[in-house]
Amino acid sequence: MSTIPPTMRAWVFNKAGTPENVLKFNPAHPTPAPPSGSNVLVRIYYAALSSAGTNLMNNVPSILRRSAIPELDFSGFIAQAGEKAPPELSPGTAVFGTVPVLSSVLRGVGTLAAYISLPAENVIVKPKTVGLPEAAGLTSLANTAMLMLEKAKIKAGDRVLVHGGGGDVGMVALQASRSVGAAVVATCSESKMNMVLQLGAEKTIDYRASQPLHKFLVDNYGLQQFDIIFDTVGSQDLFEHSPRYLKPDGVYVNVGGVGISTALSLWRWFKNSAHPGLLGGIPRKFIMFNTVPTKQRGEKIAALAAEKSIDILVDSTFKLEDALLGYKRMLDGKRNGRCLIEISS
Ligand SMILES: NC(=O)c1ccc[n+]([C@@H]2O[C@H](COP(=O)([O-])OP(=O)(O)OC[C@H]3O[C@@H](n4cnc5c(N)ncnc54)[C@H](OP(=O)(O)O)[C@@H]3O)[C@@H](O)[C@H]2O)c1
Incomplete structure (x- = not known):
């Protein structure tokens, strides 16, 4: 010893x-x-x-x-x-x-x-x-990324959007999605585009040059193209407009809360998960969790x-x-x- x-x-x-x-x-x-x-x-x-x-x-x-x-x-x-x-x-x-x-x-x-x-x-x-x-x-962050894939029940052939593909969670979510045979589009800043492409993204979106992002997605990826959105940024806008680019049975998995308080993040969690589509909520499955x-x-x-x-x-x-x-x-x-x-x- x-x-x-x-x-x-x-x-x-x-x-x-x-x-x-x-x-x-x-x-x-x-x-x-x-x-x-x-x-x-x-x-x-x-x-x-x-x-x-x-x-x-x-x-x-x-x-x-x-x-x-x-x-x-x-x-x-x-x-x-x-x-x-x-x-x-x-x-x-x-x-x-x-x-x-x-x-x-x-x-x-x-x-x-x-x-x-x-x-x-x-x-x-x-x-x-x-x-x-x-x-x-x-x-820890790789665990979060893998849990995002598990919760979304990702499968080969899925089309996935990773929001924040150049971040620590996003980079693993992107690579793990590729490894199961999904096709990935990722948002990131311009300086990270090459890196994100090398990690396996099919396409990148420079989120600063494509504002508002939800409009860019509607214009370029409308017709409900995505099966899954992995949001590592915590964008309420991206979720609220998702019925235009996320399939009706698609899944929105959010772990991000970049720049917002824990209380606001928890409120969004409750609102997005519990507000039924029939009563004006967003008609897409929203998942958020704390990783263990x-x-x-x-x-x-x-x-x-x-x-x-x-x-x-x-x-x-x-x-x-x-x-x-x-x-x-x-x-x-x-x-x-x-x-x-x-x-x-
Ligand atoms: N729920 C959980 O269990 C859990 C566990 C771990 C982490 N988290 C949360 O997950 C989030 C991501 O963590 P991380 O470790 O991956 O952080 P990170 O490495 O700092 O990555 C965050 C990414 O967000 C991107 N970003 C920031 N503002 C943006 C905006 N307005 N639009 C688009 N992209 C933007 C940045 O992209 P660029 O660098 O390309 O500019 C950055 O790469 C954090 O909020 C963290 O607290 C949650």
């Missing part, structure tokens, strides 16, 4: 807010206790910054935050395993995984730190053909990544001490892929 130092480098925070306002670097944060039961202790090599991580940092009330460590997604090596951990998670195994949201909220467990202790359920063996940096991006990542889905994502059906693009990598620069890049709207934090090597 390897020797684990009593303290570790970690970013911590004690109140809700943005990364630059609340995060403090602690060079000597207590290392998690040795794992018991089916828990494992992972030495983290890479953490992938995510919208989920910054949302939790911003929105969970300060009263719940005491020396909380940010972020959910990681890759690394098993350092120690509890006596009931499955044999495939023995020390030295390369793994990836994601922190359950409740552990982040209630216990401040996070991945901007040298070590993390988690139940085996949240840790997945890394495919040999996927690098450790990319594996850090196969987790599962091991089964994580293993499916690993298999797709191993066969190169899903590629995690890495935009940039920052040292742990430079995590605030990583957040700056992540939030500047210009990146092509994930921003990673390198923690060990």
Whole structure:
């Protein structure tokens, strides 16, 4: 069994807010206790910054935050395993995984730190053909994308619109849709069009140059062409006009809420799901959910990544001490892929 130092480098925070306002670097944060039961202790090599991580940092009330460590997604090596951990998670195994949201909220467990202790359920063996940096991006947001496909019951031959195809969830939703044999049109900003085409989109729509987007879609994709719309932006307009471009039995799956409050997002969820078409609601199936990542889905994502059906693009990598620069890049709207934090090597 390897020797684990009593303290570790970690970013911590004690109140809700943005990364630059609340995060403090602690060079000597207590290392998690040795794992018991089916828990494992992972030495983290890479953490992938995510919208989920910054949302939790911003929105969970300060009263719940005491020396909380940010972020959910990681890759690394098993350092120690509890006596009931499955044999495939023995020390030295390369793994990836994601922190359950409740552990982040209630216990401040996070991945901007040298070590993390988690139940085996949240840790997945890394495919040999996927690098450790990319594996850090196969987790929470990829789970959301895969759940979008599951909820939509996607099948070969479907025509799919991915709104936000250049974002972290959108890129995986687009590639996973292609892998089942669907044809994908994706919206993105102009600078991301080539990347999105390379990821498998049949066509791209520069959403800034095609406003209002719903009118552009009616003009160019009218006659109810789409079977599924995956919305990672959270556009109410796109849903309200969808009967013109989404088939009558089509499905609108929304996870986005870019730039709107949680309360407004929840209100739209209720309104769009519960208002019947007969009483003036939009006559299309609307699905929205909060992702709970599962091991089964994580293993499916690993298999797709191993066969190169899903590629995690890495935009940039920052040292742990430079995590605030990583957040700056992540939030500047210009990146092509994930921003990673390198923690060990
Ligand atoms: N429900 C859940 O379980 C769950 C889980 C994870 C994430 N989410 C939510 O899902 C959303 C997407 O997450 P993400 O990690 O993919 O974020 P992201 O990487 O920041 O991607 C968001 C994308 O939205 C696009 N965008 C922004 N404003 C737009 C507009 N007005 N019109 C069209 N596109 C626009 C951007 O496109 P360009 O970069 O091309 O400009 C960006 O790529 C977020 O709201 C996040 O909170 C929900």
